[in-house]
Amino acid sequence: MAISSPTPTLNLRAQIVGLDEPVPLLDGRQVPYVNLDNAASTPPLKAVMDALARFMPYYSSVHRGTGFKSRLSTEAYDRAHEIVAAFVGADPETNTVIFGKNTTEAINKLAYRLSLPPEAVVLTTQMEHHSNDLPWRQRAEVVHVAVTPEGRLDETDFDAKLAQYGERVALVTVTGASNVTGFLQPIHRLARKAHAAGVPILVDAAQMAPHRPVDMRPGDDPEHLDYIVLSAHKMYAPFGTGALIGPKTTFMQQPPEYTGGGTVDVVTLDEVHWAGMPDRDEAGSPNVAGAVALAVAAQTLLDVGMETIAAHEEELITYALERLQTVSGLKVYGETDPARAHEKVGVIPFNLEGISHFLLAAILGYEGGIGVRSGCFCAHPYVVHLLDLPEAKASTWREQLLAGDKSNMPGMVRASFGCYNNFDDVDRLVEMVERVARGDYHGDYRLDQATGEYLPAGYEEPLAAYFAL
Numbered sequence: 001m002a003i004s005s006p007t008p009t010l011n012l013r014a015q016i017v018g019l020d021e022p023v024p025l026l027d028g029r030q031v032p033y034v035n036l037d038n039a040a041s042t043p044p045l046k047a048v049m050d051a052l053a054r055f056m057p058y059y060s061s062v063h064r065g066t067g068f069k070s071r072l073s074t075e076a077y078d079r080a081h082e083i084v085a086a087f088v089g090a091d092p093e094t095n096t097v098i099f100g101k102n103t104t105e106a107i108n109k110l111a112y113r114l115s116l117p118p119e120a121v122v123l124t125t126q127m128e129h130h131s132n133d134l135p136w137r138q139r140a141e142v143v144h145v146a147v148t149p150e151g152r153l154d155e156t157d158f159d160a161k162l163a164q165y166g167e168r169v170a171l172v173t174v175t176g177a178s179n180v181t182g183f184l185q186p187i188h189r190l191a192r193k194a195h196a197a198g199v200p201i202l203v204d205a206a207q208m209a210p211h212r213p214v215d216m217r218p219g220d221d222p223e224h225l226d227y228i229v230l231s232a233h234k235m236y237a238p239f240g241t242g243a244l245i246g247p248k249t250t251f252m253q254q255p256p257e258y259t260g261g262g263t264v265d266v267v268t269l270d271e272v273h274w275a276g277m278p279d280r281d282e283a284g285s286p287n288v289a290g291a292v293a294l295a296v297a298a299q300t301l302l303d304v305g306m307e308t309i310a311a312h313e314e315e316l317i318t319y320a321l322e323r324l325q326t327v328s329g330l331k332v333y334g335e336t337d338p339a340r341a342h343e344k345v346g347v348i349p350f351n352l353e354g355i356s357h358f359l360l361a362a363i364l365g366y367e368g369g370i371g372v373r374s375g376c377f378c379a380h381p382y383v384v385h386l387l388d389l390p391e392a393k394a395s396t397w398r399e400q401l402l403a404g405d406k407s408n409m410p411g412m413v414r415a416s417f418g419c420y421n422n423f424d425d426v427d428r429l430v431e432m433v434e435r436v437a438r439g440d441y442h443g444d445y446r447l448d449q450a451t452g453e454y455l456p457a458g459y460e461e462p463l464a465a466y467f468a469l
């Protein structure tokens with residue numbers, strides 16, 4: 001039975017830059033690009049570009065300049081902190097917003113700034129992005145809570161490990177939404193459990209913040225979130241900013257890990273008096289334009305309404321899961337039931353029987369004008385688990401990979417939605433995957449062993465006709 005696309009309830013396409021930009025295909029035609037790689041980075045909001053265009057004539061150094069433009073820029077930069085605090089429901093009296101490059105940097109910063117005793121355990125999960133796993137491995141014993149075969153958090157294991165490691169647990173750190181399956185975590189319930197054990201919780205909101213409301217809640221709420229990290233480039237503001245939000249007290253106890261200009265109140269040849277928050281933790285000249293961009297994006301998302309965005313994305317996921325199920329030989333990982341679309345953000349990982357994920361992704365790009373991603377998405381343990389790879393097989397490809405050959409690297413293709421995607425985008429994806437399933441593609445794709453990428457032989461991509469430096 002054919003599945004007809006529903007009428008969209010939200011249309012934000014006019015608010016996003018570059019959506020109808022034609023891109024070249026292998027056969028020489030041009031088609032409007034379908035971006036289904038939003039979990040990696042989103043295109044910019046027009047509101048962000050407009051605000052930057054209005055701001056740039058007044059852009060200047062912040063905090064130490066005395067001229068009008070410095071005062072204006074300082075006001076905008078400080079206000080950006082307040083808007084981001086409001087975006088995540090942080091109490092600005094007790095919390096600080098620290099701007100940095102991205103989520104990865106924010107987590108690394110917290111890993112350095114939390115005082116962790118030598119025996120500390122950081123309790124995380126098997127579904128984390130490497131950025132919420134590796135920074136902790138340098139600083140503590142990291143214990144991974146198991147996930148169920150389809151990739152949901154195994155909360156019984158969470159409870160057991162929290163109890164088992166008892167007072168050694170210094171932090172619980174979980175992703176708000178998985179970048180592989182899109183599964184949303186019960187973050188407030190986990191917060192309640194962590195707090196009952198006297199442990200703070202960090203939520204990696206890189207994937208959650210563009211799709212769902214984030215609410216840290218007041219500090220005396222047992223379900224409050226202690227720390228939040230996020231990235232602007234996943235929130236329609238790709239100008240190099242991320243944020244770490246958390247209690248000022250965490251950072252006021254110690255000097256910052258990066259020291260230098262901007263981090264101090266007084267310096268003598270022998271003494272240093274560190275500044276208050278957030279200056280203490282924003283060493284050097286900050287990315288003022290990036291902060292303004294993030295704040296405008298956060299405000300725009302709030303104005304549209306995060307619940308409205310969530311409802312629209314749920315419709316897209318439902319429709320995509322329904323349609324993808326009709327493609328013969330296609331396997332979706334994680335949640336496959338369209339009726340449970342509300343349990344995840346719009347990230348759908350899949351494989352097509354008999355074809356490498358690298359090749360499928362390449363064909364979608366070169367012959368369909370569709371941007372997706374393939375591989376393990378910086379979440380190797382989770383993807384290996386979802387693929388149900390026997391350890392012997394997994395260790396063989398790890399050895400091959402370490403020897404410089406990625407050709408057998410396991411993985412999946414990931415289609416991920418932003419708030420502006422529509423049912424036509426899903427149709428384009430499904431139709432193209434159907435074509436590939438029928439063998440209806442034309443490029444002579446050759447594998448590059450070192451990267452795992454498939455490139456169409458004899459094709460010179462006309463990149464420079466579109467943009468070049």
Ligand SMILES: Cc1ncc(COP(=O)(O)O)c(C=O)c1O
Pocket residue numbers: 039040102103104105129131132175177178179204206207231242
């Ligand atoms: C869940 C999650 N955490 C962390 C990150 C790292 O974000 P960034 O690359 O912006 O530092 C990502 C990026 O994909 C992510 O999806």
